[in-house]
Amino acid sequence: MSPPLLQVEGLAKSYAGVQAVRGVGFTLQAGEILALIGPNGAGKSTCFNMLNGQIRPDGGRIRLMGLDTTGLAPRRVWRLGVGRTFQIAATFASMTVRENVQTALLSHRPISTTSLAGFGFAGRAHRGEADALLDLVGLGDAAGRACGELAYGDVKRLELSIALANDPKLLLMDEPTAGMAPKERVELMRLTATIARERRIGVLFTEHDMDVVFEHADRIMVLNRGALIAEGPPDTVRRDPQVRAVYLGDGLVYDARHREEVTA
Numbered sequence: 640m641s642p643p644l645l646q647v648e649g650l651a652k653s654y655a656g657v658q659a660v661r662g663v664g665f666t667l668q669a670g671e672i673l674a675l676i677g678p679n680g681a682g683k684s685t686c687f688n689m690l691n692g693q694i695r696p697d698g699g700r701i702r703l704m705g706l707d708t709t710g711l712a713p714r715r716v717w718r719l720g721v722g723r724t725f726q727i728a729a730t731f732a733s734m735t736v737r738e739n740v741q742t743a744l745l746s747h748r749p750i751s752t753t754s755l756a757g758f759g760f761a762g763r764a765h766r767g768e769a770d771a772l773l774d775l776v777g778l779g780d781a782a783g784r785a786c787g788e789l790a791y792g793d794v795k796r797l798e799l800s801i802a803l804a805n806d807p808k809l810l811l812m813d814e815p816t817a818g819m820a821p822k823e824r825v826e827l828m829r830l831t832a833t834i835a836r837e838r839r840i841g842v843l844f845t846e847h848d849m850d851v852v853f854e855h856a857d858r859i860m861v862l863n864r865g866a867l868i869a870e871g872p873p874d875t876v877r878r879d880p881q882v883r884a885v886y887l888g889d890g891l892v893y894d895a896r897h898r899e900e901v902t903a
């Protein structure tokens with residue numbers, strides 16, 4: 640049997656005596672959408688930063704498709720097929736939308752400087768592939784526009800297409816819908832989920848919007864003070880008394896349709 644896409648065991652990190660992450664372990668399968676939620680300061684970003692190599696863990700193991708990636712530098716982790724999006728979208732405002740995606744494709748699959756000069760950068764380097772990625776996220780018509788002119792929701796979709804440029808096996812999304820209007824949030828996550836399931840990409844995301852989490856996650860993990868306190872399908876997590884006590888709270892339950900049963 641092939642190993643899980645991502646296998647994490649006993650992950651730990653302290654900052655000057657503060658245990659930010661304590662013994663976190665989980666698995667993620669290809670095509671699965673897993674949410675990591677928890678109050679501010681619970682350790683979500685620290686977990687993400689260890690998974691993509693930005694922070695070296697004090698303890699624990701991270702395995703990607705069976706390969707030990709613990710402590711590898713971010714670029715090496717990225718090369719192994721781990722994509723990432725950030726709370727604040729990372730794009731180049733002065734470039735066109737297409738050029739942003741071409742840049743990401745070039746970074747993944749460089750072509751020689753001679754060919755580049757021949758193409759003219761803004762010309763044809765990976766252009767067809769860039770356009771296909773933009774079509775995928777619904778930005779095909781905006782390919783020639785300056786990125787700086789895009790509405791924020793479109794910038795987030797562009798960021799998703801950039802994250803897909805290295806053909807990731809695993810996508811780490813740190814609050815992908817932060818700063819977006821509620822309707823746009825659900826749409827972006829729906830798009831992400833569709834693409835991930837079609838391409839068998841495993842997605843791990845953090846999110847404060849519970850509508851987004853409970854509608855799209857296959858499973859949810861709840862982190863509190865650095866430790867996992869619950870893990871399971873949305874219905875199980877929603878009913879977990881400890882989760883309700885530390886995070887969801889009766890007044891914060893995600894969806895009015897379920898409010899009666901949750902608060903009953």
Ligand SMILES: Nc1ncnc2c1ncn2[C@@H]1O[C@H](COP(=O)(O)OP(=O)(O)OP(=O)(O)O)[C@@H](O)[C@H]1O
Pocket residue numbers: 654655657658659677678679680681682683684685686
């Ligand atoms: N570079 C750092 N130096 C010292 N302490 C840190 C550092 N980064 C995080 N911490 C602490 O580690 C704990 C976990 O922080 P982390 O940012 O991982 O939480 P989070 O769940 O992502 O929070 P948020 O939802 O607010 O983004 C917090 O107590 C935080 O203050």
